[in-house]
Amino acid sequence: MGKTIKLISGDGEMFEVEEAVAFQSNIIKSLADEDNADDCIPLPRVDSQILSKVLEFCRKHANSPSVHTKFAAIPSELCPKHDGSAAGASSSESSSAHSETCRACYDAVMKLVQWDLEFVKVDLDLIHHLLKAANYLDIEDLMFMAVEGAANAIRGNNPEEIRKLFDLENDFTPEEEKEILKEYSWLDDPFEP
Amino acid sequence: MIYLGLVVNKDSGRSLYLKSYISSSWLLVYIARIETKMSARDSQEAESPSPVCSNYLGSAEESIPAGVKFVRSTSTLGRKRVVLSKSADFSPHCGSSSSPKKLCRRSTMERSNHLEALPLDVLVKILCKVDHSDLSQLLLLSKTLSQATSIAKEMHFAFATPISNRVSKEDADGHEEEAPNAPIRHRVTRSRLSALSLSSITAVLFPSRVDQ
Numbered sequence: 103m104g105k106t107i108k109l110i111s112g113d114g115e116m117f118e119v120e121e122a123v124a125f126q127s128n129i130i131k132s133l134a135d136e137d138n139a140d141d142c143i144p145l146p147r148v149d150s151q152i153l154s155k156v157l158e159f160c161r162k163h164a165n166s167p168s169v170h171t172k173f174a175a176i177p178s179e180l181c182p183k184h185d186g187s188a189a190g191a192s193s194s195e196s197s198s199a200h201s202e203t204c205r206a207c208y209d210a211v212m213k214l215v216q217w218d219l220e221f222v223k224v225d226l227d228l229i230h231h232l233l234k235a236a237n238y239l240d241i242e243d244l245m246f247m248a249v250e251g252a253a254n255a256i257r258g259n260n261p262e263e264i265r266k267l268f269d270l271e272n273d274f275t276p277e278e279e280k281e282i283l284k285e286y287s288w289l290d291d292p293f294e295p
Numbered sequence: 296m297i298y299l300g301l302v303v304n305k306d307s308g309r310s311l312y313l314k315s316y317i318s319s320s321w322l323l324v325y326i327a328r329i330e331t332k333m334s335a336r337d338s339q340e341a342e343s344p345s346p347v348c349s350n351y352l353g354s355a356e357e358s359i360p361a362g363v364k365f366v367r368s369t370s371t372l373g374r375k376r377v378v379l380s381k382s383a384d385f386s387p388h389c390g391s392s393s394s395p396k397k398l399c400r401r402s403t404m405e406r407s408n409h410l411e412a413l414p415l416d417v418l419v420k421i422l423c424k425v426d427h428s429d430l431s432q433l434l435l436l437s438k439t440l441s442q443a444t445s446i447a448k449e450m451h452f453a454f455a456t457p458i459s460n461r462v463s464k465e466d467a468d469g470h471e472e473e474a475p476n477a478p479i480r481h482r483v484t485r486s487r488l489s490a491l492s493l494s495s496i497t498a499v500l501f502p503s504r505v506d507q
Contacts, residue, residue, distance in 0.1 A: 230413070237417050249417070253424030261432045270411070270437045282434050282441065 107134055108142045109157075115150035116142075119157055126160040127239035147238050152231045159244050162217060218243070222251030226267060229255075411439050415446075422447040427457035 107124040109117045125131040133143050145153065222229060229251045236244040255267055265272070274282070413421075422433065422443055430452065433444045 233413060233417055233421075237414060245417075245420070249420045250424060252421045256421070256425050256433070257429060259429075261436055264432070264436060268411075270440065272436065273438050274435065274441075279435055 109153065110142060110144045111148055111150040111153045112146045113150050115153075117150075117153060117157060119160070120164070122164040123157065123160045126163055126243070127241045129238070129240045145239070148235050149231070152228075152235050155228070155232065156235050156239065156241070156244060159218075159221060159247075160241065162214070163243050218247045219250075222247045222254075224251070226252070226255055411437070415439075415443060418443040419447045419450065423451040427452060427455075 105121045106118050107121055107130065109119065109124065109130070111117065121134075124134070130143060148156070222232075229248055232244065232248040233252060235241075236248050256264055259267070264270070418439070422440075425433065425447075430444060430448060434441045
């Protein structure tokens, strides 16, 4: 079906995308299911720049099921190798059995994961906007990847670096700091019995 | 937490994703409970979340424009059907209840205060991906981070094995990594075999390419 959904960003730009792309977002899906006669969905909180990035992500994920959050099961109909040859409804059991054994499906999923990891190797500002957009639009995969991108920035850095990156202010008094240190001193060595 | 035990992961490679999915849904319930407690404390600034959070798990679909939206979603995990509820946007509530003083200080939203502008559940999701060793530093960074870290600790790190980073750190000396809490060796025993006595029964398997 070539049905398209029109989305209007916060600064008035209109994006027209296919249903499969737009329905990655649960919010858009439920808004479109309601009686929207003119198919135009306004998204006041998302800028056009961010929305285009989000839609790029959604386009890539449109034809494969949610690889990050749900059980990564590709139904037989979507498998690149077994195009159309598998019959029957794609219940989760048969599809999971299929993708466990199908090498082509596995490769497709891995490629998608690689693409996603590259997608979030961007500066923190953009990741921040992607996080907010994914939260607002409720796109599970984008949420997962944006969270991964943000965690990459935090992992393995000193407190000063983290403070600089994220522009945090230390609002603890010295007494409170000592309290926390005392309370959580066991955290420093998790292997201690 | 019941559902955590029920779902059987067929493939260990995918279990990571499943775990994060399950924990994220219960995360929201957990945070909702904490926020009801917090809002009871500072009732002046925060809008009361109790009508919002009380019908958390049982609400039907209803949409409030540009506000909080409850979507009931079902998903199939493995062979079980799990009913979940998710809340679309916690940020108006979170910003006001967690730090009213901060909002006054940062009146202009042009300052990119990344982590603090995020809703609490998103922040906790990010922190769940951080290593165990970073947790103690995160607790001291700021109040919001500390709160999110403690939630992440209870929700996730209490159940996750710490990943040992010792291999990845630069130990280029080549000496062996000492085991933690290993007994002190006062006398290092030396091998009783000497190279000379072994020469009759040894052979060079891989001759070196260096011309001598």
